[in-house]
Amino acid sequence: xxxxxxxxxxxxHLPPRPIVKNMLWAFFVGGLICTIGQVVLTIAQxxxxxxxxxxxxxLAAMILLGTILTALGVYDEIAEKAGxxxxxxxxxxxxxxxxxxxxxxxxxxxxxMGSKMFIIAGPVIVYGILxxxxxxxxxxxxxxxx
Amino acid sequence: MQYLIAFLVGGVICALAQLVFDTVKCSSAHVLVGxxxxxxxxxxxxxxEPFQEFAGAGxxxxxxxxxxxxxxxxxxxxKRLGWEGLFTGAFEITGxxxxxxxxxxxxxxxxxxxxx
Amino acid sequence: MDNRLGTSTLTFSxxxxxxxxxxxxxxxxxxxxxxxxxxxxxxxxxxxxKTAEKTERLMLELAITKTLEQHxxxxxxxxxLIAGDLLNQIxxxxxxxxxxxxxxxxxxxxxxxxxxxxxxxAVLLQGGFANQVLIGTASHYQTAERQFRYPIExxxxxxxxxxxxxxxxxxxxxxxxxxxPRITHATFGSVVDMGLKDPHDMGSAMAPAAFQTIQQHxxxxxxxxxxxxxxxxxxLGKQGSKMLRLLLEREGCSxxxxxxxxxxxxxxxxxxxxxxxxxxxxxxxxxxxxxxxCLESAKAKxxxxxxxxxxxxxxxxxxGESIPCIAHAIALEQ
Numbered sequence: 001x002x003x004x005x006x007x008x009x010x011x012x013h014l015p016p017r018p019i020v021k022n023m024l025w026a027f028f029v030g031g032l033i034c035t036i037g038q039v040v041l042t043i044a045q046x047x048x049x050x051x052x053x054x055x056x057x058x059l060a061a062m063i064l065l066g067t068i069l070t071a072l073g074v075y076d077e078i079a080e081k082a083g084x085x086x087x088x089x090x091x092x093x094x095x096x097x098x099x100x101x102x103x104x105x106x107x108x109x110x111x112x113m114g115s116k117m118f119i120i121a122g123p124v125i126v127y128g129i130l131x132x133x134x135x136x137x138x139x140x141x142x143x144x145x146x
Numbered sequence: 147m148q149y150l151i152a153f154l155v156g157g158v159i160c161a162l163a164q165l166v167f168d169t170v171k172c173s174s175a176h177v178l179v180g181x182x183x184x185x186x187x188x189x190x191x192x193x194x195e196p197f198q199e200f201a202g203a204g205x206x207x208x209x210x211x212x213x214x215x216x217x218x219x220x221x222x223x224x225k226r227l228g229w230e231g232l233f234t235g236a237f238e239i240t241g242x243x244x245x246x247x248x249x250x251x252x253x254x255x256x257x258x259x260x261x262x
Numbered sequence: 263m264d265n266r267l268g269t270s271t272l273t274f275s276x277x278x279x280x281x282x283x284x285x286x287x288x289x290x291x292x293x294x295x296x297x298x299x300x301x302x303x304x305x306x307x308x309x310x311x312k313t314a315e316k317t318e319r320l321m322l323e324l325a326i327t328k329t330l331e332q333h334x335x336x337x338x339x340x341x342x343l344i345a346g347d348l349l350n351q352i353x354x355x356x357x358x359x360x361x362x363x364x365x366x367x368x369x370x371x372x373x374x375x376x377x378x379x380x381x382x383x384a385v386l387l388q389g390g391f392a393n394q395v396l397i398g399t400a401s402h403y404q405t406a407e408r409q410f411r412y413p414i415e416x417x418x419x420x421x422x423x424x425x426x427x428x429x430x431x432x433x434x435x436x437x438x439x440x441x442x443p444r445i446t447h448a449t450f451g452s453v454v455d456m457g458l459k460d461p462h463d464m465g466s467a468m469a470p471a472a473f474q475t476i477q478q479h480x481x482x483x484x485x486x487x488x489x490x491x492x493x494x495x496x497x498l499g500k501q502g503s504k505m506l507r508l509l510l511e512r513e514g515c516s517x518x519x520x521x522x523x524x525x526x527x528x529x530x531x532x533x534x535x536x537x538x539x540x541x542x543x544x545x546x547x548x549x550x551x552x553x554x555x556c557l558e559s560a561k562a563k564x565x566x567x568x569x570x571x572x573x574x575x576x577x578x579x580x581x582g583e584s585i586p587c588i589a590h591a592i593a594l595e596q
Contacts, residue, residue: 001512003456004457006456006470007457007458009505009508013466013501013504013505013508014463014466015422015501022168022419023164023165026157026161026164027161029160030157030159030160031157031158031160033156033207034153034156034203034207034208035203037152037156037203037204037206038148038149038153038204039149040203041202041206052238052239055239056242056243058203058207059206059215059242059246060243060246063243063246063247064246064250067250068250071255072258073258075417076416079417079418080419080420081419082160084160084167084174084177087163087174088177088181088209088210089156089207090207090212090243091207092209093212093243093247094251095415095416095417096417097248097251098250098251099413100251100416101252101255102251102254102415103414103415105255106312106313117248117252119413120175123178123179124179124182128216129236131182131183132186132189132216133220133236134186135186135189135217137232138190139221140224140232145221145225146224146228174418174419
């Protein structure tokens with residue numbers, strides 16, 4: 001059998017993904033995490049001076065939440081069901097950093113944990129900065145700020 | 147009410163991300179990078195900040211908010227400093243989160259061990 | 263040539279046998295349907311070691327120690343140690359071989375390593391190069407995840423085609439002692455690459471290799487699947503097994519009810535393992551545990567073990583390469 005023919009056969013016989021079930025789980029878990037974030041944000045807004053500061057505190061708190069759940073070994077189990085509901089919130093970002101830190105600790109704190117902590121989160125940071133840069137540059141030029 | 151909005155908006159964003167992941171069959175890393183860039187773009191178009199006003203944590207917590215916050219930081223720093231702001235602004239808002247991730251992760255990595 | 267049949271199959275007229283064996287599995291495998299087939303079930307997957315890599319090494323060393331004990335042999339009376347595993351540079355085997363020192367042939371066949379070792383060992387015995395050959399392999403869920411996939415606690419939603427690396431180790435001594443099943447034939451496969459690139463569905467990538475080796479073996483030996491009581495593939499998993507059946511059906515092969523798969527069977531359906539188990543230890547523990555038990559208890563008289571391997575690396579996937587696969591078949595007879 002030729003490769004192309006076999007590849008097609010494989011495609012035909014791939015088990016279908018439970019898209020609706022996955023989406024529902026992602027919706028509920030993602031929504032729940034954001035609700036928790038809203039609770040924190042509301043509290044933060046009553047204590048902080050500016051909106052940005054309240055936002056920053058909320059993000060930090062959500063990151064701490066993600067870190068703790070990861071360290072407890074629970075976050076990956078949530079993600080198994082929730083998929084994007086666990087990956088998309090900032091808690092997911094925290095999970096990528098914590099899980100890498102936990103894993104690579106055994107190769108030493110410097111060369112293991114230190115160098116590989118952002119191995120999964122790296123792309124998000126790199127492309128966040130790159131896209132932010134391009135957008136901010138264009139906008140600044142358009143607004144005549146530069 | 148604000149809580150319900152946060153729940154719904156956050157939930158919908160996650161559900162849509164899940165849909166992309168399951169239909170386009172890319173990796174989760176691709177979806178996240180896509181979202182963070184989208185956040186930056188929506189912010190540049192002036193859409194994300196009002197969206198964040200409306201949806202609160204529902205817009206802040208998803209990684210879209212990360213991209214948006216980077217862009218907000220950059221633009222506000224440009225207004226203050228000129229071109230250097232494009233660089234100093236990257237971590238103006240997100241810096242707290244990144245440092246928090248490093249510090250908390252390091253502490254907890256010390257205290258625990260991966261389970262299966 | 264005297265020792266060859268057809269184009270690719272070797273025969274072993276002197277009758278080398280598997281004359282001692284030991285299998286060690288992790289707790290999850292120990293809760294599966296074949297728990298009673300294994301010699302030892304670990305109570306946790308660390309064996310008190312600080313890292314999973316150290317655990318994997320210790321498991322292999324233990325399996326080797328126990329199989330030597332069982333055989334009443336010491337390592338210095340073994341002419342060759344043949345071992346391999348999934349880790350880069352086969353570190354587990356290298357380190358185990360520094361504990362159990364014998365002339366060491368380190369091999370890599372991904373999840374087909376065990377069959378490669380069985381075949382090679384039989385060749386050395388048949389050729390009069392050895393009287394006692396020790397073979398061994400091991401794998402561990404955490405070490406494979408780290409190397410090939412992701413940090414253990416990372417949020418990942420597994421697909422139904424994903425497989426779970428088996429935590430386990432197995433060792434055996436091949437010799438001419440009068441016990442245990444005879445190794446009658448070995449068909450070493452060549453690499454089959456159907457251009458598949460999805461590392462989350464290795465079963466589908468490996469099925470064509472299993473198909474080719476089975477076809478080759480049957481053609482060389484002039485046998486059919488029905489000549490075997492069990493034809494067990496290594497770790498095609500549920501998805502890969504499905505594809506293999508499709509390929510065999512298209513060829514008009516009969517006897518498909520004899521097909522079994524180590525990866526699909528080592529875990530129970532209640533254990534949420536996607537398509538099933540995989541890893542170098544999977545077919546090793548299933549063969550030395552389950553299959554040999556079947557032969558010993560006369561539930562089966564003649565068995566074909568078709569171990570499959572996906573010869574990818576963490577880098578090849580990122581560089582856009584497809585997944586070359588291989589399968590080696592070993593015929594055992596009680």
